[in-house]
Amino acid sequence: MASPRSQPLRRAPRNNRATTVHLRLRKEIVSGHFPQGSALAEPVLAEHFHTSRAPIREALIALEREGLVTFEKTGRTRVRTIGxxxxxxxxxxxxxxxxxxxxxxxxxxxxxxxxxxxxxxxxxxxxxxxxxxxxxxxxxxxxxxxxxxxxxxxxxxxxxxxxxxxxxxxxxxxxxxxxxxxxxxxxxxxxxxxxxxxxxxxxxxxxxxxxxxxxxxxxxx
Amino acid sequence: MASPRSQPLRRAPRNNRATTVHLRLRKEIVSGHFPQGSALAEPVLAEHFHTSRAPIREALIALEREGLVTFEKTGRTRVRTIGxxxxxxxxxxxxxxxxxxxxxxxxxxxxxxxxxxxxxxxxxxxxxxxxxxxxxxxxxxxxxxxxxxxxxxxxxxxxxxxxxxxxxxxxxxxxxxxxxxxxxxxxxxxxxxxxxxxxxxxxxxxxxxxxxxxxxxxxxx
DNA sequence: TATCTGTAAAGTGTCGACAGTTTTAAAACC
DNA sequence: GGTTTTAAAACTGTCGACACTTTACAGATA
CATH class of the missing domain: 1.20.120.530 (GntR ligand-binding domain-like)
Structure with a gap:
């Protein structure tokens, strides 16, 4: 897809592990790797992405604001169900x-x-x-x-x-x-x-x- | 403002320090307490809100996605300037x-x-x-x-x-x-x-x- | 005075730890 | 068998620590 507009003027995103996890996790969610409603526990994800919980937490917050995951009152995270x-x-x-x-x-x-x-x-x-x-x-x-x-x-x-x-x-x-x-x-x-x-x-x-x-x-x- | 629609059905937000800081910091920004362009250093804010850096970081990420602050490539945070x-x-x-x-x-x-x-x-x-x-x-x-x-x-x-x-x-x-x-x-x-x-x-x-x-x-x- | 330079201060990114809470699962009971 | 109780495991929220990077500033230089 060689689009003539492929790169509009947007700020360079932070280049840290949290951003990497955010993008990878998003891809896994929208590609159906994590089914809707499934739990996303920070320690499990941390192991999955070979990192500590801090970057995972940051990524989850970003995903929540993108509407892909939800936080329950107890703080547990799940893949959001879209009906x-x-x-x-x-x-x-x-x-x-x-x-x-x-x-x-x-x-x-x-x-x-x-x-x-x-x-x-x-x-x-x-x-x-x-x-x-x-x-x-x-x-x-x-x-x-x-x-x-x-x-x-x-x-x-x-x-x-x-x-x-x-x-x-x-x-x-x-x-x-x-x-x-x-x-x-x-x-x-x-x-x-x-x-x-x-x-x-x-x-x-x-x-x-x-x-x-x-x-x-x-x-x- | 007793609005007949004051509370639509929205998920209860997480009740943690990060949320508190997010709301308070947002209020301080939109009320002009932090001028546009001013730096928001995590340790400074942590002291201001009597907490550690972790909740501050979470709040800043949320504010960034609300468009009120920006992250520089170095990770430094500033109040966003709206021209x-x-x-x-x-x-x-x-x-x-x-x-x-x-x-x-x-x-x-x-x-x-x-x-x-x-x-x-x-x-x-x-x-x-x-x-x-x-x-x-x-x-x-x-x-x-x-x-x-x-x-x-x-x-x-x-x-x-x-x-x-x-x-x-x-x-x-x-x-x-x-x-x-x-x-x-x-x-x-x-x-x-x-x-x-x-x-x-x-x-x-x-x-x-x-x-x-x-x-x-x-x-x- | 203005510019360069090196060092100290401050800040970010990430980690591991721990307390308190929720969930899970096993055990006990009817 | 099905329900309640109890103990263990897992998870979240928050903290302090440390390495590395960036910024600020005092001092040197012209």
Whole structure:
């Protein structure tokens, strides 16, 4: 994924063990290595990551604020369970942030951006599994948020992204996708979005994004 | 402020020293006790709060994720400086979240909600300082986000609230408000918003909120 | 006076320890 | 067999310690 916007101007993160553990633990959670609801005991994790409890604690606090784990009143940590209600909340929050981002992205949209998104959508049409399509989908949405140029939008969006991914991995677990066919509607929505972005019509881009994301809730209770 | 929605269903926070320090330190930052850019050394804070460094570190990590402090690459912590560009970002992100929240708030809007907001706006007309008006303003917006019923919207919004407050306190510092008169436009916008919320027209409420917040950027570069 | 330099002070990252609490599991009891 | 009691194991919250790094400052130099 050679994205023309791969590195926006963000502060260099601290380079310590806690950060390493944070990133690794997050990856393990969103990839389903730790099932939802499972306990995360500090001494166990400390051994797992060959370190002491201090960096583990720091990582857990960061993950809690990302919405991936929860602390019980007793201080015990568990992988957060993301249910149907949570999914609705995530999608609504995403719709809010991303529709704003799409509107702002027009400020500094370039040819290279159009090219990147076009290529991404092309790959979507060729995708052969839900996991592959999802990865492309997330990349695309991440890209648009980045293009907004608003770092806070991106920082607020990221936790939603991880929660969304953690939820997806649960879906994969249940669903057999032997005969997977990419949803036409999703791809159509992405094309419509790209059109609005490329043509420089902010309100249209914003609305396209809003409808596209909220469409996921069409059958929700 | 006896709000009918004062306590939504949120998890009980951990009851430990780190949480206490987090809340107290946050209050001291947004009230201007620690000026923007000032250094926050762990041993100094530990003495200030009569505790060891461990709870201080936890609190600082939480504050960093709230956007109130920043870590330098060396690990040193400073109170974050919020400039004009940051203010724009905050307002854009607020507009995104709060306009969505206003649209959702119609789902479960009650008479009591109308009453609360009406009273709040009334007090705004009588406010005699920028600080007082701001407090009412923040209360009102917080209330609407709460009414959305979407806990994630609230959790994403809160960091923006603290950054917004931290920025306001800098404004107070510079501005003499001897002859303060509440801005008519703000109050008019709030009344318009209330109308849309009370009448149950989500898209109108959403739009009113969006315009109201982005109006603050009218003279921004 | 202004700039460089080396040393002392202060700060961060990580660790192990310990008290107090919660959970687990075994033992006792009905 | 099923429930209560009790003891052991595990976990969290907090602390102080230490190595290493960065900063501050006094003194030397020009």
């Amino acid at each position: 149907a209600k949570d999914f609705r909340e995530i999608m609504e929050a995403r719709a809010a942030l991303e529709s704003m981002a799409a509107g702002l992205a027009n400020r500094n949209w370039t040819e290279a951006d159009t090219e990147f998104v076009t290529k991404n959508i092309e790959e979507q049409t060729k995708s052969r599994s839900l996991a592959e399509l999802s990865r492309l989908d997330i990349d695309l949405h991440h890209y648009v948020v980045t293009c907004s140029g608003n770092l806070r939008l991106l920082q607020l969006w990221e936790p939603l992204r991880w929660q969304w991914e953690a939820h997806l991995v649960e879906i994969y677990r249940r669903q057999k996708n032997d005969d997977f066919i990419p949803e036409k509607e999703t791809i159509k929505a992405h094309k419509h979005l790209l059109e609005a972005l490329a043509n420089g019509t902010p309100s249209e881009a914003s609305e396209a994004m809003m409808n596209h994301i909220l469409f996921n809730l069409r059958w929700a209770k | 004009a560009k940051d203010f724009r970002e905050i307002m854009e992100a607020r507009a995104a979240l709060e306009s969505m929240a206003a649209g959702l708030a119609n789902r479960n809007w009650t008479e009591a909600d109308t009453e609360f907001v009406t009273k709040n706006i009334e007090e705004q007309t009588k406010s005699r300082s920028l600080a007082e008006l701001s407090r009412l303003d923040i209360d009102l917006h917080h209330y609407v986000v709460t009414c959305s019923g979407n806990l994630r919207l609230l959790q994403l919004w809160e960091p923006l609230r603290w950054q917004w407050e931290a920025h306001l306190v800098e404004i107070y510092r510079r501005q003499k408000n001897d002859d303060f008169i509440p801005e008519k436009e703000t109050i008019k916008a709030h009344k318009h918003l209330l109308e849309a919320l009370a009448n149950g027209t989500p898209s109108e409420a959403s739009e009113a909120m969006m315009n109201h917040i982005l109006f603050n950027l009218r003279w921004a570069k």
